Amino acid sequence: MKRLQSHWLALLCLLCFVATTSHAASKTPEEYFAKRDRNGDGHISKQEFVGKKTGDSAVLAGKRFARLDEDDNGKVSLEELEPYLVVSLSFVEASAQEKTFAKLDVDGDGHLSKEEWVGDREGAKARKAEKRFKSFDKHPDGALSFEEFKARHETKKELP
Numbered sequence: 683m684k685r686l687q688s689h690w691l692a693l694l695c696l697l698c699f700v701a702t703t704s705h706a707a708s709k710t711p712e713e714y715f716a717k718r719d720r721n722g723d724g725h726i727s728k729q730e731f732v733g734k735k736t737g738d739s740a741v742l743a744g745k746r747f748a749r750l751d752e753d754d755n756g757k758v759s760l761e762e763l764e765p766y767l768v769v770s771l772s773f774v775e776a777s778a779q780e781k782t783f784a785k786l787d788v789d790g791d792g793h794l795s796k797e798e799w800v801g802d803r804e805g806a807k808a809r810k811a812e813k814r815f816k817s818f819d820k821h822p823d824g825a826l827s828f829e830e831f832k833a834r835h836e837t838k839k840e841l842p
Contacts, residue, residue: 711767715760725757783831793825 716722720730731750732743750758764781784790788798800811818826818834826834 711764712760714767715763725759726763727757731758779832780828783828793827794831795825799826 715726718726718730721727728744728747731747732740735743747758750762752762783794786798787794789795796812796815799815800808803811815826816822818830820830820833821827
């Protein structure tokens with residue numbers, strides 16, 4: 683459950699990061715990553731991730747970075763960032779979506795349950811996630827198939 687929680691938190695953080703960062707010119711995850719890897723070393727450092735943010739924005743960006751840095755080496759690689767990019771950017775490839783779906787499908791049954799979708803959220807955040815889940819569940823069966831998950835992206839809706 684902790685692993686699911688950390689993936690959801692990282693995903694939410696990345697969605698916020700992507701929403702505040704221009705990515706219209708990026709055509710692939712690699713191009714998006716390369717644009718942010720300012721020194722070209724193959725990793726995004728905390729400094730590159732935080733950028734020119736100050737105050738609370740910098741603190742929040744630092745927390746987002748820590749959640750994305752899965753191996754705690756102080757750098758975010760394309761492999762660490764890519765699963766979260768694929769659910770938020772317009773250049774998503776099917777194979778990347780499949781990887782992300784499989785990561786979120788904790789029990790491996792081929793569907794995302796409402797519990798997998800909502801994760802450990804409580805209160806207003808849980809209600810918002812449940813509302814989004816319901817809107818994505820086009821065959822109201824209480825689970826998101828991969829097709830429903832894909833369609834969610836195609837309509838430019840975000841994960842909760």
